Amino acid sequence: VLQHNDDTEDVSLFDAEEETTNRPRKSKIRHPVASFFHLFFRVSAIVVYLLCELLSSSFITCMVTIILLLSCDFWAVKNVTGRLMVGLRWWNHIDEDGKSHWVFESRKESSQENKTVSEAESRIFWLGLIACPVLWVIFAFSALFSFRVKWLAVVIMGVVLQGANLYGYIRCKVGSRKNLTSMATSYFGKQFLRQNTGDDQTS
Amino acid sequence: MKSRIREFDSSTLNESVRNTIMRDLKAVGKKFMHVLYPRKSNTLLRDWDLWGPLILCVTLALMLQRDSVDSEKDGGPQFAEVFVIVWFGAVTITLNSKLLGGNISFFQSLCVLGYCILPLTVAMLICRLVLLADPGPVNFMVRLFVVIVMFAWSIVASTAFLADSQPPNRRALAVYPVFLFYFVISWMILTFTPQ
Numbered sequence: 257v258l259q260h261n262d263d264t265e266d267v268s269l270f271d272a273e274e275e276t277t278n279r280p281r282k283s284k285i286r287h288p289v290a291s292f293f294h295l296f297f298r299v300s301a302i303v304v305y306l307l308c309e310l311l312s313s314s315f316i317t318c319m320v321t322i323i324l325l326l327s328c329d330f331w332a333v334k335n336v337t338g339r340l341m342v343g344l345r346w347w348n349h350i351d352e353d354g355k356s357h358w359v360f361e362s363r364k365e366s367s368q369e370n371k372t373v374s375e376a377e378s379r380i381f382w383l384g385l386i387a388c389p390v391l392w393v394i395f396a397f398s399a400l401f402s403f404r405v406k407w408l409a410v411v412i413m414g415v416v417l418q419g420a421n422l423y424g425y426i427r428c429k430v431g432s433r434k435n436l437t438s439m440a441t442s443y444f445g446k447q448f449l450r451q452n453t454g455d456d457q458t459s
Numbered sequence: 460m461k462s463r464i465r466e467f468d469s470s471t472l473n474e475s476v477r478n479t480i481m482r483d484l485k486a487v488g489k490k491f492m493h494v495l496y497p498r499k500s501n502t503l504l505r506d507w508d509l510w511g512p513l514i515l516c517v518t519l520a521l522m523l524q525r526d527s528v529d530s531e532k533d534g535g536p537q538f539a540e541v542f543v544i545v546w547f548g549a550v551t552i553t554l555n556s557k558l559l560g561g562n563i564s565f566f567q568s569l570c571v572l573g574y575c576i577l578p579l580t581v582a583m584l585i586c587r588l589v590l591l592a593d594p595g596p597v598n599f600m601v602r603l604f605v606v607i608v609m610f611a612w613s614i615v616a617s618t619a620f621l622a623d624s625q626p627p628n629r630r631a632l633a634v635y636p637v638f639l640f641y642f643v644i645s646w647m648i649l650t651f652t653p654q
Contacts, residue, residue, distance in 0.1 A: 315520070319538060322515075327510075327513060331483070331510075335479045336476050350505050350564070356564040356567070410539075418530060
């Protein structure tokens with residue numbers, strides 16, 4: 257009984273510490289619709305590809321369906337589910353000189369209740385993001401080596417689109433973690449400068 | 460770069476889904492308008508996107524299907540063929556342009572080339588409608604005329620955007636592959652017969 261009390265005391269101390277230093281990680285899903293669609297388009301594209309012979313006798317229908325699903329998935333993951341589920345975003349920006357910049361953005365860690373990242377959503381997001389391109393690469397090799405060349409166009413499109421999202425979000429994630437250590441010092445430095453000079457920073 | 464990120468942080472990271480959809484749809488629509496009325500502007504080049512080219516490519520590939528008797532060859536290879544020609548051709552032209560020293564980025568060039576297929580897609584639509592009438596020399600002349608006009612339109616629209624990115628003495632070298640690209644597509648459209 258004494259040990260049990262000690263344990264509970266230890267646990268409560270640990271919780272109090274966590275609340276003040278780390279942000280609280282919830283395990284409930286805050287955006288069920290976004291989570292559903294994140295997985296729906298990817299998984300149905302794979303399912304249609306695997307079951308095309310059974311679903312419809314027309315190759316064209318299957319191919320167009322897969323292309324549409326892959327495009328919807330690309331747009332949804334890039335513009336909506338990444339933002340809502342893990343607070344990351346990446347895009348391309350062309351400035352006045354015509355030079356292209358790839359911007360990888362991650363939401364600042366805020367203490368607001370509804371802006372923190374929930375663990376369940378994060379797990380769903382990364383699972384869907386990583387598993388599907390791997391499957392498409394496997395399909396690419398299988399189409400190549402079994403000489404079903406007419407499917408190669410679709411499979412390559414799948415690899416490219418889903419691989420692009422995977423690469424973009426990994427860069428967002430890696431970029432944000434690198435900035436984390438230097439963020440505090442640079443943030444306070446910039447605040448100080450901004451208050452004193454009062455004009456735009458260029459970095 | 461960091462300050463720009465902070466600017467965008469509040470505007471795009473937290474906007475509603477409907478705003479995102481409308482913003483992207485408006486951008487695609489604006490580019491279609493720019494192709495139909497080519498003016499010297501940088502909008503097509505600045506915010507590139509590949510949705511328009513994808514829609515046009517799929518539409519063109521669907522319209523170039525032959526109604527075949529047996530379901531064994533149900534137009535599958537032709538569909539993939541159009542896709543491969545359009546995208547591989549666009550990538551080749553872009554590589555050529557970059558090797559010649561042009562200062563346009565890879566995706567911008569793909570965007571322009573893809574959007575300028577719009578006149579040829581319209582030509583395909585008109586040809587399919589014309590082919591519903593009796594075949595004959597008049598039929599062919601009408602289709603030839605339409606395809607030639609739309610081909611010229613595509614060339615004018617794309618060179619209006621692409622020519623500026625090349626130094627003056629290399630412009631012809633950069634433009635002739637574009638000519639070839641649209642010529643091949645026009646040829647596919649002109650020689651199309653439904654059976």
